[in-house]
Amino acid sequence: xxxxxxxxxEAATAASSVPEEIIRVEGLWKVFGRDPKRITAAKYxxxxxxxxxxxxxxxxxxxxxxxxxxxxxxxxxxxxxxxxKSTLIRNIIRLINPTAGKIFIKERxxxxxxxxxxxDFRKDTFGMVFQHYGLLPHLTVLDNAAFGLKVxxxxxxxxYAKAMQALETVGLKGWEDYYPGSLSGGMxxxxxxxxxxxxxxxxxxxxxxxxxxxxxxxxxxQDEFIELQEKLQKTIVFVTHDLSxxxxxxxxxxxxxxxxxxxxxxxxxxxxxxxDDYVREFVHDASPAKVVTAGKIMLxxxxxxxxxxxxxxxxxxxxxxxxxxxxxxxxxxxxLGVANQARLEKFQNDVEDPEKAKLKPxxxxxxxxxxxxxxxxxxxxxxxxxxxxxxVVSESGRLLGIVKTDDIFEAISPNGGDxxx
Amino acid sequence: xxxxxxxxxxPLRDWIDAAMSWLLVHLDGFFDAVGWIILxxxxxxxxxxxxxxxxxxxxxxFFAGWKMxxxxxxxxxxxxxxxxxGCFGYxxxxxxxxxxxxxxxxxxxxxxxxxxxxxxxRDRTESILKPVLDAMQTMPSFVYLIPALMFFGLGRxxxxxxxxxxxxxxxIRLTNVGIxxxxxxxxxxxxxFGAKRKQVLLDVQLPLAKPSIMVGINQTTMMALAMVVIxxxxxxKGLGMEVLLSINRIxxxxxxxxxxxxVFLAIIIDRLTFSISKRT
Numbered sequence: 001x002x003x004x005x006x007x008x009x010e011a012a013t014a015a016s017s018v019p020e021e022i023i024r025v026e027g028l029w030k031v032f033g034r035d036p037k038r039i040t041a042a043k044y045x046x047x048x049x050x051x052x053x054x055x056x057x058x059x060x061x062x063x064x065x066x067x068x069x070x071x072x073x074x075x076x077x078x079x080x081x082x083x084x085k086s087t088l089i090r091n092i093i094r095l096i097n098p099t100a101g102k103i104f105i106k107e108r109x110x111x112x113x114x115x116x117x118x119x120d121f122r123k124d125t126f127g128m129v130f131q132h133y134g135l136l137p138h139l140t141v142l143d144n145a146a147f148g149l150k151v152x153x154x155x156x157x158x159x160y161a162k163a164m165q166a167l168e169t170v171g172l173k174g175w176e177d178y179y180p181g182s183l184s185g186g187m188x189x190x191x192x193x194x195x196x197x198x199x200x201x202x203x204x205x206x207x208x209x210x211x212x213x214x215x216x217x218x219x220x221x222q223d224e225f226i227e228l229q230e231k232l233q234k235t236i237v238f239v240t241h242d243l244s245x246x247x248x249x250x251x252x253x254x255x256x257x258x259x260x261x262x263x264x265x266x267x268x269x270x271x272x273x274x275x276d277d278y279v280r281e282f283v284h285d286a287s288p289a290k291v292v293t294a295g296k297i298m299l300x301x302x303x304x305x306x307x308x309x310x311x312x313x314x315x316x317x318x319x320x321x322x323x324x325x326x327x328x329x330x331x332x333x334x335x336l337g338v339a340n341q342a343r344l345e346k347f348q349n350d351v352e353d354p355e356k357a358k359l360k361p362x363x364x365x366x367x368x369x370x371x372x373x374x375x376x377x378x379x380x381x382x383x384x385x386x387x388x389x390x391x392v393v394s395e396s397g398r399l400l401g402i403v404k405t406d407d408i409f410e411a412i413s414p415n416g417g418d419x420x421x
Numbered sequence: 422x423x424x425x426x427x428x429x430x431x432p433l434r435d436w437i438d439a440a441m442s443w444l445l446v447h448l449d450g451f452f453d454a455v456g457w458i459i460l461x462x463x464x465x466x467x468x469x470x471x472x473x474x475x476x477x478x479x480x481x482x483f484f485a486g487w488k489m490x491x492x493x494x495x496x497x498x499x500x501x502x503x504x505x506x507g508c509f510g511y512x513x514x515x516x517x518x519x520x521x522x523x524x525x526x527x528x529x530x531x532x533x534x535x536x537x538x539x540x541x542x543r544d545r546t547e548s549i550l551k552p553v554l555d556a557m558q559t560m561p562s563f564v565y566l567i568p569a570l571m572f573f574g575l576g577r578x579x580x581x582x583x584x585x586x587x588x589x590x591x592x593i594r595l596t597n598v599g600i601x602x603x604x605x606x607x608x609x610x611x612x613x614f615g616a617k618r619k620q621v622l623l624d625v626q627l628p629l630a631k632p633s634i635m636v637g638i639n640q641t642t643m644m645a646l647a648m649v650v651i652x653x654x655x656x657x658k659g660l661g662m663e664v665l666l667s668i669n670r671i672x673x674x675x676x677x678x679x680x681x682x683x684v685f686l687a688i689i690i691d692r693l694t695f696s697i698s699k700r701t
Contacts, residue, residue, distance in 0.1 A: 093613055123615030134606030138628045148614040150624075192610075199614070 019070040021104075022203060022235050023092065028065040028101035030087050030259075033058035036099045040064075049258045061087040063259040065101070069235060076246045077239045079256035085239045088256065089207050092237060093126050094118055106202070123152050127196030131208040133188045135180040141167065141191050142176035148199040166198035167191075169228070186217040193225075197232075206238045210245065222248060243283065247271065247291050255279055267291040287377070289412045294379060295372030297411045298392045298401030301327055305339055307359050311348040314339060314359060327391055327399060328364045334397040337364040338388055369393045372400060376408050383408065441568060456578045462527065463577055466520035475512055479503050482689060489696040499692070502685035509678040511660060515686060518649050518659035521577060522690070525584035525645045530638060533589045537596025537637070538622065547597065554590040562587055562651050570655050580652030587648045591640035599633025600626045635698025642694050646687050660686075 031039045039058050049060045062084045069075040079085040090096040092103060094110060103110050105125060113121060127148065135144050143150075146163035154162075167176055170190040180188050189209055196204055210218045222245060229236065240246050246253050247267040255262045255270065255278075263275035268291045274280040303326040305314050318326060318341055325340030339359055347363040368382050369391040382390050389402040473481070479500050487496030506515045540547045565586055569579035603626050611625045627634075653661030660683050667676035 090609075095609055095612055119615040119617060121615075122613060126613060128610065128613040130606040130610055132604070132606050134604065134610035136607055136625060136628070138631075147611070147624075151611070151614045151616045151620060195610075195614075205613070 019072055021068045022071045022073075022106055023069040023075075023237070024102075024104040025065055025067050025092070026102045026104070028062055028088075028091060028103065029099045030061035030084070030091060030096060031058050031099045032061055040100045060084075060259045061096075062091065062098075065256075065259075065261055067254050067261060067264055069237060071235055072233050074229060074236045074238065074249060074251040076250035076253040077237065077256060078241065078243065078246045078253055080241055082258075083256040084259040085241070085256050086207055087259075089205055089237060089239050093122060093128065093205060123148070123199070125202050126205055127199050127201035127203070128205040129189070129192045129196050129207065129209045131211055133180070133185075133192045133212075135188060135191055135195075137179065137181050139179075140176065141172065141178050141180065141183070144180060144191050145176075145194040145198050147195055152199070162200075163194070163198045166194040169197060170194045171224070184217075185213050186221055189213065189221065202235060204234045204236045206236060208239050208241065211240065211242065218245075225249070243286055244290070247286060255282065268293065268296065287412065289377040289380075290375055292376050292411050293372060294370050294374045294376065294390070294392045294403050295400070297376070297407050298372075298403050299407070301389075301399070301402045304329060304399075305359060307331070307336055307364075309359060310357050311344045311351070311359065311363065315341060315344050315348065318344070325388070327367075327388075327402065328359050329399050333399055335369060335391050335393050335399040336360065337366040339364050367391065370403075371395070376412055379403065379408055441571065445571060452572045456573045459524065459528070459578045459581050463520060463524040463581060466523045466527075467517065470516040470520050470523075471513070475503075475507055479507075485693060486689075489693060495692065499689050502689060506682045506685055509682055511663065511679060511682045514658070514660050514663055514679075515682055518646075518661065518683070518686065521580060521584070521649060521652065521657055521659055522642065522645045522686075525581050525588060525648075526638075526642050528581065529585050529589040529592060529641050529645065532585065533592035533637070533641065534596050534634065536589075537593045537634075538600065538627075540593065540597040541600035541626075550593070554593060557586050558590050562648070566651065566655055575656040577652075577657045579655050580649075580657030583655075584645050584648040584652055587651075588641045588645040591644060592634070592637035595633050595637030595640065596630065599630030599637070602633070603629040632698060635694075639691065639694040639698055642690055643687060646683065646690060649683065 029040045031037075034057065036058060039052060039056065039060065044052055047055075049063070053059055065084075065088060067075075077085045077088055087096055091098050092105070094103075094113075098111055101111070105121075108121075110118065110121060136147065139147070142160060142163055145167050146159040149159040149162055164173075164176065167173060170193050172187065172190050172194060175183065175187065180191060183191065189212075192209070210221050213221060226249065238249060247270075250267055252264060252266055253270050254264045257278045263270060263279045265273070265275075268288075270279065271283050271286050271288050271291045274283055303317065303321045303323050305317065305326050305328045307328055307330040309317075314326075318324070325338050328336045328339050330336055336359070343363050343365070347357065351357045367386060367388055370379060370382070370393075372392055372394070374392075379390055383405050389404045391402050392400045394400055470478075482503055483496045483500035485496075486499040487493050490496070506512060536550070540550050562583060566579070566583050569582045573579040573582060607625050607629060608621060611621045616624065649657070649659055650661035650664050653659060653663075653665050656662075660679050663679035664676055664683070667673070667679060
């Protein structure tokens with residue numbers, strides 16, 4: 001097929017704008033015990049995990065799991081212990097072999113790969129981080145970080161150069177000659193992360209990487225990891241049992257229950273629209289303030305002033321709408337600030353030619369604004385500090401909408417949000 | 422007492438006797454070859470231990486004890502023990518015993534470590550080998566001493582064979598346990614990075630199992646030393662034979678001297694090999 005340069009370019013941009021699926025899991029089953037395949041049959045479909053275990057002695061690890069992960073996505077697999085989350089992440093890399101189903105990684109069905117092809121595929125595609133770090137105590141931090149490269153038989157010098165770079169990325173420069181045993185848990189996990197990153201993998205698999213750490217260190221690692229991910233833009237599959245961690249880190253979350261997917265959705269969807277009782281129970285204590293964003297609850301401002309309007313016009317508009325003040329935007333709809341009646345009247349009297357005067361500082365007072373992605377929790381301090389609604393602006397400063405105090409509290413109250421839809 | 426019915430007797434003894442005579446006739450060459458290899462290795466060790474004169478060997482052990490155990494007094498004690506063995510007039514016999522033990526341990530490790538590795542790979546191998554190891558450790562040694570004698574003739578070679586049978590189980594067991602108790606995440610991590618079985622074994626499992634394997638080597642060495650008295654019954658020269666002779670002649674003092682010499686050797690070997698296992 002021949003493509004004109006323009007068409008090719010268009011196709012390319014179209015492809016890049018729609019993120020490709022890098023992982024797709026279809027009808028995945030993992031059953032432990034004797035003759036596991038028979039459990040996938042239809043006659044067991046309506047029986048619970050416990051019933052099947054009682055009758056057949058087989059333990060269901062995963063039951064007909066479907067999901068996909070897009071390139072660059074931060075995908076969380078969440079569940080309590082025994083829900084199958086560790087089994088699932090190990091199936092993706094085939095550290096555990098599935099009983100039935102297909103796993104496509106980069107459009108390739110890896111359930112069909114031979115042992116040798118699988119090893120090569122792992123080398124090129126994955127980096128994995130483990131809960132208890134899985135480091136080798138007899139090797140230095142540098143050698144540990146270089147392990148994946150050593151397996152790939154990369155020349156020694158290059159191994160160390162890349163491993164050093166990875167250690168620097170995770171903030172462990174200067175620690176390369178120490179042994180893992182002399183490092184704290186948080187630092188050991190950084191080594192684990194550096195080892196995974198040194199290979200520059202397409203997909204990063206993380207099995208409860210922060211669960212073994214102290215709460216304070218855990219939070220710090222999460223924050224640093226968010227920052228790191230903004231730079232790296234890796235595809236990440238992240239297993240956790242900690243809801244707040246899932247809500248904080250994930251683009252999308254899959255909640256597993258008894259080996260089945262209970263719900264897949266964004267943190268906000270999970271918290272505000274739980275799919276079933278299990279998920280509802282699960283997210284019961286989660287505060288919507290941590291997941292609902294300003295963009296979700298913002299409204300169009302009822303009254304808006306434009307910078308080219310004079311004080312007189314502005315006052316008329318305010319009075320007509322029975323308002324004390326309103327936000328002011330310029331020609332490009334960028335937010336300038338807020339103007340109120342009192343200051344406008346003073347301004348009108350002070351300037352010589354009210355007809356030609358423009359709305360700009362100091363008559364327009366600057367106010368704090370937030371972005372679309374800001375979670376409600378972060379609005380609280382602004383709400384308490386100033387009397388105006390909070391303006392929501394885009395990255396270029398355009399006013400997108402406003403958030404009123406009442407709406408914030410309505411959104412985070414337990415029965416809020418349900419009312420409108 | 423109700424007697425066990427004689428009718429259900431199984432003639433295992435006849436079968437084994439038959440198997441023995443078949444082996445003796447048909448695998449004669451094989452046993453000769455094995456015996457030859459063992460003898461050559463033995464003689465090699467004997468050469469090493471006899472060519473080093475006592476006035477070099479004692480300071481050598483002193484330094485080894487001092488440096489490896491990081492204790493000057495331990496070095497002095499060890500040197501003193503060796504010196505005492507010489508004072509009892511057993512230097513040459515002690516060196517013969519040492520070479521017998523060394524050869525036995527060398528063969529035990531050559532057999533034991535790979536067996537332990539194989540045992541750790543599959544549960545099935547483990548379940549088959551475990552009772553075999555139990556038998557090797559609990560079977561009265563005379564039971565296999567006699568067949569060894571029949572296959573290899575009198576002397577040092579059957580003594581080495583019997584010592585191997587008795588001493589090899591600890592290193593097999595501890596290699597197996599050591600590999601099985603390696604942090605499963607470290608093994609998973611290696612696999613996740615695409616490491617082949619061999620790489621997992623060499624880069625992860627063996628290094629992490631090393632302390633356990635070292636304890637196994639230490640135990641095997643001690644058991645080999647404990648076997649030398651028995652070995653002397655089929656003609657292996659050494660301190661064990663001295664013990665045996667003095668028991669036969671009821672010479673308590675002489676038996677005591679030889680016995681103490683064995684204990685001294687045991688202490689020296691144990692401390693030195695144990696320090697290696699602890700260092701890793």
